[in-house]
Amino acid sequence: MSGTTAHPESTLAESALPESALPVSVLPVAGLAVVAHAAGDLRIDKVPLPAPAPEEAVIEVAYGGICGSDLHYWLHGAAGESILRAPLVLGHEISGTVVRAAADGTGPAAGTPVAAHPATPGPGAARYPADRPNLSPGCTYLGSAARVPHTDGAFSRYVTLPARMLRPLPAAVGLRTAALIEPASVAWHAVSRAGDVAGKTALVIGSGPIGALAVAVLKRAGAARIVAVDMHARPLEIAAAVGADAVLKADDAEAIAAVEADVVIESSGNHHGLASAIQGATRGGTVVMVGLLPTGPQPVLISLAITRELDLKGSFRFNDEIDDVIAALADGSLQINPVITHEFPVEQALEAFEVARNSAESGKVLLSFGQGDAS
CATH class of the missing domain: 3.40.50.720 (NAD(P)-binding Rossmann-like Domain)
Known part of the structure; x- marks a missing residue:
């Protein structure tokens, strides 16, 4: 499996240098991730963290929200017409902190708390309005089996992401709340x-x-x-x-x-x-x-x-509304914290998914990756 995420077995003391990008040599090389293998087969696997490309940053994930599509991949081996054909790292609702900025100078600096816009619009044979890239036929999404090879997600302690996906968080928006930014968008x-x-x-x-x-x-x-x-x-x-x-x-x-x-x-x-x-x-x-x-x-x-x-x-996914959501959370005009009902450490991901599938008793269920806060 070509993984894009990892959970290190040791901490990164070097990340105490927030204004400089960590060299690749000090990044974790393998770790834990939440992976759907087939219908009914959800595992916590060790996967590699690829060396970031010049336009990619490394994020230390704080929280990840379990989405309905994550549940479908686990329960049915498919989400709509997106069918698992290989193991897939799940997760696209995440918040975290940049620990290695993109080497090409794009995107936020190391030490910046961020949320992620998980879409990568792409061309294809079908026509779509230019101002609605969410409808682009070649669009990929973190944690999606819509394409082969699949696009791995971000349910892991560390993840490599394109800097263009990252949205810096204002001081008023905590990492826990920020895990709701994607579904709120x-x-x-x-x-x-x-x-x-x-x-x-x-x-x-x-x-x-x-x-x-x-x-x-x-x-x-x-x-x-x-x-x-x-x-x-x-x-x-x-x-x-x-x-x-x-x-x-x-x-x-x-x-x-x-x-x-x-x-x-x-x-x-x-x-x-x-x-x-x-x-x-x-x-x-x-x-x-x-x-x-x-x-x-x-x-x-x-x-x-x-x-x-x-x-x-x-209504399908979203475009730049993510920026409006962040601004509304920052000024207090959008109140969403009651939607979060449960939180589990990533090591208890299987239990978390069981709780999330019970819509009678849960709202948004979060996975904590060990770098979170209480807000």
Whole structure:
């Protein structure tokens, strides 16, 4: 396996020199990483840390958030149409500190706390809008099996990343909170797809981490009333903590339909949730579909969407919204910490994944790589 991450068995005393890049000779050469081998086969393996290219930096990872795609690779050996064909280092929601800056002088200096934008847009045969690189057909993503060879992720103590992926963190944004920047950017992009939400009624179907983060983004954007829906009580508690004005159980179809929302964010990722989104939207409303449904045909209440003239919009990953998220966290206008419910050291990654799969009892589950803080 061609790994891009490593967990050293000894500390790096040389990293006490924050303004200088560590020479390659003092970097770890092998260490632990969270690796999906096949459906049901998740391991903590020792993998090599490649010598960084001139445009790459070495990051000491502090926290990593377990995403739904990570769970799918573990449970099913695939995330949508991205199928495991080789062992894959998981993880794309990470925060950490630069311990060796890029040799070409790009990117942040050693000692800088950072979050990562995990996408690498790339060309391909299919057309896409130039201002929406998230739709580029050749795009790769950390911890993704969409391409062969796979793109290893960042669930490890140390990782080599292109400097262009790195976003310096303001002093007001701690490394623990910063582990939510990537999924919060997904939520921000989804809300932006709905247009101006100020003064409007918003409905969020599915209050897992992305749904709860969408609630927080809607709150910041000035939505007049936000209603969150989920099957379970714990996610609804989290949604209320980040700004939902009301919560509903997913089986209360009558109450959901009565919301008559101007904007609906569908983040459940199943056709039942999409049906609720269409039923809960007001005539002429907008439904943004950010939850990724299983591949293949899906039942949809399309006649109702037509007669209500609903705008159904897809939402996939994000672009520069990550910079907006960081700024909003820094000025305190975006409150997302209640979304984090559990934290485990990387050595307990298998237990962490078991907790993360239980959506009834968990929100965002973090892995700690030993370099974190309490904020």
